Amino acid sequence: MSADREISVRVTGLVKRFHDHVVLDGVDLEVPRGSSLALIGPSACGKTVLLKCLLGLYHADGGSIEIDGQDVTRLSRADQDEMMKRIGVLFQQNALFDSMPIWENICFRLLSEKQLTRRAAKDRAVELLAQVGMGPEVADLFPADLSGGMQKRVGLARAIAGNPEILILDDPTAGLDPILAHAIDRLVDNLVAQNQVTAIAITGEMNNIRDRYRRVALLHDQKIQWQGRTTEIDDSHHAALMQMVEGEAEGPIQMLVEA
Numbered sequence: 001m002s003a004d005r006e007i008s009v010r011v012t013g014l015v016k017r018f019h020d021h022v023v024l025d026g027v028d029l030e031v032p033r034g035s036s037l038a039l040i041g042p043s044a045c046g047k048t049v050l051l052k053c054l055l056g057l058y059h060a061d062g063g064s065i066e067i068d069g070q071d072v073t074r075l076s077r078a079d080q081d082e083m084m085k086r087i088g089v090l091f092q093q094n095a096l097f098d099s100m101p102i103w104e105n106i107c108f109r110l111l112s113e114k115q116l117t118r119r120a121a122k123d124r125a126v127e128l129l130a131q132v133g134m135g136p137e138v139a140d141l142f143p144a145d146l147s148g149g150m151q152k153r154v155g156l157a158r159a160i161a162g163n164p165e166i167l168i169l170d171d172p173t174a175g176l177d178p179i180l181a182h183a184i185d186r187l188v189d190n191l192v193a194q195n196q197v198t199a200i201a202i203t204g205e206m207n208n209i210r211d212r213y214r215r216v217a218l219l220h221d222q223k224i225q226w227q228g229r230t231t232e233i234d235d236s237h238h239a240a241l242m243q244m245v246e247g248e249a250e251g252p253i254q255m256l257v258e259a
């Protein structure tokens with residue numbers, strides 16, 4: 001496999017602005033295939049905007065976003081839609097449809113694209129529920145019947161329903177108690193390890209970040225200021241990253257960049 005084939009997502013010089021508000025200005029990011037990346041940074045630094053650019057939900061004002069070597073910013077709408085089928089997304093609020101049973105929520109895309117009959121979709125939903133540690137009895141329930149942690153699992157089941165090559169997660173463990181958060185982390189970890197999925201997650205949860213992700217990228221001041229393997233992060237780097245994410249002094253950044 002060539003070095004380039006090993007990069008699943010490559011962002012180069014990405015610019016995104018809203019009128020005269022420049023949110024991203026020269027973002028460079030590389031995520032190897034089958035790796036998990038934590039995207040961290042202070043509040044309102046543009047993490048969600050970056051992920052929405054990756055998903056084609058926001059149009060980039062400059063730079064490129066390559067997925068498997070293909071610049072998605074230059075694809076036709078139809079080709080971009082095709083590419084997006086290879087990406088599964090877990091939104092922060094899970095974005096489940098209240099009026100649909102869980103099985104239909106999980107297979108929503110497969111049903112709307114007529115990839116499966118309703119009967120096959122329900123069977124598939126039950127399989128996916130098992131993958132996220134839930135029983136078949138959940139299939140006929142509605143989102144309102146489930147706790148926040150269970151909804152998160154269902155959201156994850158939906159994100160993986162189309163066997164995505166890339167999984168994008170917006171703060172997957174926000175608001176969950178530590179035990180549930182750990183369970184979601186383990187599920188994502190298993191997906192990455194077993195299926196060579198590339199996972200990119202925004203996270204504000206810095207505790208144990210070195211155990212939870214293989215890579216970290218710090219977004220601040222419109223750019224990625226530091227990216228690397230979590231094994232490169234020693235305790236002082238970790239403390240510096242924590243300070244940055246909490247919006248404290250900028251000094252530690254220099255230490256990371258120069259390390």
Ligand SMILES: Nc1ncnc2c1ncn2[C@@H]1O[C@H](COP(=O)(O)OP(=O)(O)OP(=O)(O)O)[C@@H](O)[C@H]1O
Binds near residue numbers: 023043
């Ligand atoms: N559609 C939009 N129109 C105008 N400004 C936007 C839009 N979307 C995001 N922004 C602005 O872009 C900036 C970055 O927002 P974003 O939601 O990406 O931050 P974030 O890093 O995800 O923050 P948090 O960690 O607090 O969720 C904010 O100033 C926000 O107001």
